[in-house]
Amino acid sequence: MLKKQVFIVVTIMALIFTLAGCAKKPTTPVTPQTGTEVTPSDHPTETPANSGNKxxxxxxEGKINDLLNKKYPAxxxxxxxxxxxxxYTENGNYKIVDDVAALFPETMxxxxxxxEERISSSVIQQDTGTRVLKGYATPPTVGEVMKSGKTTSTLSSGYLKVYVPxxxxxxxTVAVMTVSVPQQ
Structure with missing residues (x-):
């Protein structure tokens, strides 16, 4: 009986943190390509990117579109x-996000x-081996790109985050892909 009560309490707490958006660091996810931890740093403020980046x-955008048009010509x-x-259906398969992640070594x-729903992610939860789809707030830029239909980018914690409609x-515009490429 105690196990059941603990399970219920833990489930309720998880729901509260999920509904609150960006909870205090859930288990640190990792990128499958490099095994490096992806630390959102409590979602730092993003700033518009400038042309002086590496x-x-x-x-x-060009690399992503070339890859996707060659591998999935439809x-x-x-x-x-x-x-x-x-x-091809991406939900539950993750081939598109993994293919794009392979283009950019050390991607976040x-x-x-x-x-506002994340339907696919290349980031894997270290302790469970599941994809990180919930628990982080959707960046406002995703909504802006959904409305405008134009690719844009921001800088955040040393990464160029590109939003591709x-x-x-x-x-x-039916979906938006985000990819975070290191600038070091």
Whole structure:
């Protein structure tokens, strides 16, 4: 009976932290490519990127689009919160985020958002081996890119974070990919 009560209390606490957005550091996630910890540093303030960076927004966007168009030559489609490109569905498979993460060694992570929901992530929770999909607030820039349909980037903790819109056949933005590339 005590185990059940502890489980209920722990579950309630997890829900509270999830609903609160950015809780005090959940278990530190790691990138699968390098095994390095991804520390969000309590979500530092992002600032607009300038052109003096080592990696440019244009380069990152170009590499991503080239890879995705070659490996998945079809239109993006969204049904609810399920993202597909041709016959391939990303939800639960993580191939697209892992392919993009492999393009950028030592990336802090790659995520795909539909609206405010993170549906895919290259970041793996160290203690459970599961993908980090919940527990971190959706960056406001994701919403801005969903509305504008334009790629943008910010600087945060030594990383260039690039926000790339995915558009369907009618040019409507249906999802946004974020990738954090180190600037060192």
């Amino acid at each position: 990696v440019s927004q244009t380069d990152v 239109d993006w489609k969204v049904s609810g919160t399920t993202l597909s490109k041709g016959a 992570g790659v995520s795909i958002f539909i609206g 995915f558009k369907d056949s009618s040019s409507k």
